[in-house]
Amino acid sequence: MMELLTTLSTTVSTTLSTTMLLPLTFLLPLLGTLILAFSRGTLGYRSSALVGVGSIGLAALVTAVIALGFAADPAPQNMTLWTWISVGDFTPSMGLALDGLALTMLGVITGVGFFIHLFAAWYMRGEEGITRFYTYMNLFVFSMVLLVLGDNLLLLFLGWEGVGMCSYLLISYYYQNSANGWAGFKAFIITRIGDVFLAIGMFLLFSRLGTLDIAEILTLAPKAWQAGDTTVELAAFLLLGGALGKSAQLPLHTWLADAMAGPTPVSALIHAATMVTAGVYLIARMHGIFELAPVALYATGVIGALTLLMAGFAALAQTDIKRVLAYSTMSQIGYMFLALGVGAFDTAIFHLMTHAFFKALLFLSAGAVIVSCHHEQDMRRLGGLWRKLPLAYMGFVVGGAALAALPLVSAGFYSKDEILWQALAADQQGLLIAGLVGALLTSLYTLRLIIGTFHGVAQSDNARHAETGRGLAHGLPLLVLAVLSTFLGAWITPPLSGVLPPGPGEGVHAGHGALELMAAATALAGMALGVWLFGLKRSWLRPAKHGMGAGLWQLWHHAWGFDILYDWTLVRPYRGLVALLKSDVIEGFFRLLAKLVRLVHLGLSRTQTGRLRGYAATMVIGATLILLSLALMTQGT
Amino acid sequence: MNGVPMEHGLVLASILFALGLGGLMFRRNMIFVLMSLEIMLNAAGLAFIVAGTGWQQPEGQVMFLLVITLAAAEASVGLALLIQLYHRFKTLNIDVASRMRG
Numbered sequence: 015m016m017e018l019l020t021t022l023s024t025t026v027s028t029t030l031s032t033t034m035l036l037p038l039t040f041l042l043p044l045l046g047t048l049i050l051a052f053s054r055g056t057l058g059y060r061s062s063a064l065v066g067v068g069s070i071g072l073a074a075l076v077t078a079v080i081a082l083g084f085a086a087d088p089a090p091q092n093m094t095l096w097t098w099i100s101v102g103d104f105t106p107s108m109g110l111a112l113d114g115l116a117l118t119m120l121g122v123i124t125g126v127g128f129f130i131h132l133f134a135a136w137y138m139r140g141e142e143g144i145t146r147f148y149t150y151m152n153l154f155v156f157s158m159v160l161l162v163l164g165d166n167l168l169l170l171f172l173g174w175e176g177v178g179m180c181s182y183l184l185i186s187y188y189y190q191n192s193a194n195g196w197a198g199f200k201a202f203i204i205t206r207i208g209d210v211f212l213a214i215g216m217f218l219l220f221s222r223l224g225t226l227d228i229a230e231i232l233t234l235a236p237k238a239w240q241a242g243d244t245t246v247e248l249a250a251f252l253l254l255g256g257a258l259g260k261s262a263q264l265p266l267h268t269w270l271a272d273a274m275a276g277p278t279p280v281s282a283l284i285h286a287a288t289m290v291t292a293g294v295y296l297i298a299r300m301h302g303i304f305e306l307a308p309v310a311l312y313a314t315g316v317i318g319a320l321t322l323l324m325a326g327f328a329a330l331a332q333t334d335i336k337r338v339l340a341y342s343t344m345s346q347i348g349y350m351f352l353a354l355g356v357g358a359f360d361t362a363i364f365h366l367m368t369h370a371f372f373k374a375l376l377f378l379s380a381g382a383v384i385v386s387c388h389h390e391q392d393m394r395r396l397g398g399l400w401r402k403l404p405l406a407y408m409g410f411v412v413g414g415a416a417l418a419a420l421p422l423v424s425a426g427f428y429s430k431d432e433i434l435w436q437a438l439a440a441d442q443q444g445l446l447i448a449g450l451v452g453a454l455l456t457s458l459y460t461l462r463l464i465i466g467t468f469h470g471v472a473q474s475d476n477a478r479h480a481e482t483g484r485g486l487a488h489g490l491p492l493l494v495l496a497v498l499s500t501f502l503g504a505w506i507t508p509p510l511s512g513v514l515p516p517g518p519g520e521g522v523h524a525g526h527g528a529l530e531l532m533a534a535a536t537a538l539a540g541m542a543l544g545v546w547l548f549g550l551k552r553s554w555l556r557p558a559k560h561g562m563g564a565g566l567w568q569l570w571h572h573a574w575g576f577d578i579l580y581d582w583t584l585v586r587p588y589r590g591l592v593a594l595l596k597s598d599v600i601e602g603f604f605r606l607l608a609k610l611v612r613l614v615h616l617g618l619s620r621t622q623t624g625r626l627r628g629y630a631a632t633m634v635i636g637a638t639l640i641l642l643s644l645a646l647m648t649q650g651t
Numbered sequence: 652m653n654g655v656p657m658e659h660g661l662v663l664a665s666i667l668f669a670l671g672l673g674g675l676m677f678r679r680n681m682i683f684v685l686m687s688l689e690i691m692l693n694a695a696g697l698a699f700i701v702a703g704t705g706w707q708q709p710e711g712q713v714m715f716l717l718v719i720t721l722a723a724a725e726a727s728v729g730l731a732l733l734i735q736l737y738h739r740f741k742t743l744n745i746d747v748a749s750r751m752r753g
Contacts, residue, residue: 624749
């Protein structure tokens with residue numbers, strides 16, 4: 015079997031040049047976008063879905079071929095398509111770079127992306143505007159592939175902004191409800207704050223190093239700066255700012271929960287598997303800068319730890335199943351930032367990959383529940399569904415096990431355990447404890463989600479009359495992603511050696527076994543507590559009505575009140591300022607002037623009677639007056 | 652040159668101008684309005700001639716030639732307008748053509 019694979023991969027790599035195939039990975043989604051966009055509504059549901067899913071499927075096939083070629087010859091490949099802009103020394107190219115990191119991301123984007131597109135064909139049936147949906151989805155995949163393949167920061171930024179725009183378009187997909195439009199606005203504006211930081215960081219790097227090429231920056235940076243230099247710290251903090259906005263970390267995290275207004279496959283693709291992890295990719299890609307900036311790197315880890323705790327508590331007090339998953343995504347990306355912060359870049363990417371599998375599975379299963387229960391997504395009105403929706407239940411159990419890092423059998427265990435181990439090896443006790451507490455919280459809210467949704471008795475007619483999902487488009491993605499979420503998915507080792515530096519735990523084994531036991535015990539203890547609180551004493555599923563519990567519920571339900579804080583400190587003062595400027599004094603003066611001119615105009619237009627003799631008389635009187643005054647003046651001198 | 656004194660000529664020109672002006676302001680018939688205009692132009696021309704003769708300068712006569720040319724052009728345009736207005740309104744009353752207001 016292995017021999018066959020090896021021969022196959024060598025044949026593939028010799029017959030098909032990888033560099034020839036590489037542009038296809040983003041040209042196919044672009045082609046899909048163009049076909050769908052220019053069909054102008056002439057395509058029906060089936061052809062739209064065929065084009066939308068097919069283009070990503072082909073891109074996934076191309077990626078598989080590239081991966082086979084890469085397995086045979088794991089050398090980084092570069093290709094320059096053309097020079098994009100040429101102004102003096104500033105000559106960014108349309109250049110692609112394929113290495114292990116880019117290939118891992120490419121695999122996640124096209125592979126997981128394909129299954130999500132396929133599932134969307136089931137989820138979106140009967141919805142209006144399927145062509146529009148797939149146009150945006152394909153455009154998103156196009157932008158995301160450009161983001162990870164770009165060999166310079168400017169091309170990366172193009173993809174970065176492209177995914178932000180598609181995120182906005184898809185969050186406000188159901189545009190007839192204005193709340194969805196506002197959610198899209200919020201996501202767009204908050205991520206834009208981060209993007210400004212990223213742009214300034216790019217300017218800084220270009221002004222100091224004279225290039226935006228990522229490989230060149232990484233070789234030039236150690237020569238230009240000492241470790242801990244102020245400039246490089248500043249550059250790293252600016253890049254971090256961009257990553258925080260995109261990856262929904264503190265303090266730019268508030269948009270992600272509202273982004274759940276979009277269709278569920280969108281949440282799975284953009285707000286769980288790919289786009290929100292772009293920040294992690296950015297930091298891993300620019301690891302050379304962060305290694306020179308220990309303060310920024312430490313800040314990354316601390317922010318990750320704070321976010322994972324904050325979001326973990328918030329996820330405990332949500333009733334909307336998609337919001338639970340949104341906060342859990344924030345929390346899991348917090349783990350990735352924690353791993354980045356202790357210098358374990360490859361571990362962060364490994365967790366990114368497994369997280370893409372199991373979180374996509376959880377979101378798709380949530381989508382299956384939502385469609386089956388006639389668009390009911392409030393946990394308080396679901397319940398008792400496990401008999402009716404076995405496939406979605408399976409998805410939730412397998413995905414939830416991976417999320418809560420069920421020891422040995424789940425993919426999440428291997429990646430999360432690795433993160434905790436790296437934190438211990440880097441001697442970051444605080445981050446390690448935060449990670450362990452986070453693991454306990456993860457187990458708790460996962461159990462609460464599964465028990466609240468699938469066990470007990472159905473709480474509403476929508477749940478009682480749930481319709482079981484059928485068909486290939488419904489079943490296949492759930493099954494494949496479920497397989498990838500088990501330990502089988504953890505067997506996929508991202509080819510990151512040589513691209514990213516080894517983490518602090520590399521080659522060290524002292525205490526690894528003890529930590530594994532501790533992590534496993536924490537996860538199991540959390541699950542046991544979850545079963546006891548939510549399964550046996552079911553009252554814990556309901557929000558507390560009075561006392562300290564009610565206060566905590568309110569606090570966590572509103573995710574520690576960040577929205578209210580930002581509303582009072584930023585949004586309201588801004589709106590007040592705008593209102594003030596709208597009716598200011600200077601404006602009033604000019605308005606008065608305009609009024610005066612209008613008045614004079616009205617008066618003068620009265621004199622235009624159309625009577626010729628009147629005009630003549632007026633002229634005569636005027637001329638007489640002028641002559642008289644002239645005569646009087648000459649007399650005076 | 653012991654001709655007519657310059658003041659007499661100028662007074663005559665002023666009287667003619669005033670007559671023309673009066674006609675322009677008080678006449679309703681378009682033909683008379685045009686005639687009044689001609690009288691005013693000729694009054695100005697007369698003033699030029701008188702002044703030119705009085706001061707022994709040729710510019711007065713040059714200006715008169717200019718005024719005649721102007722009067723001819725004005726008369727042709729004015730008459731063309733008059734015919735058009737008459738076709739439209741079937742009357743020569745100038746107050747009828749007052750539909751354009753401020």
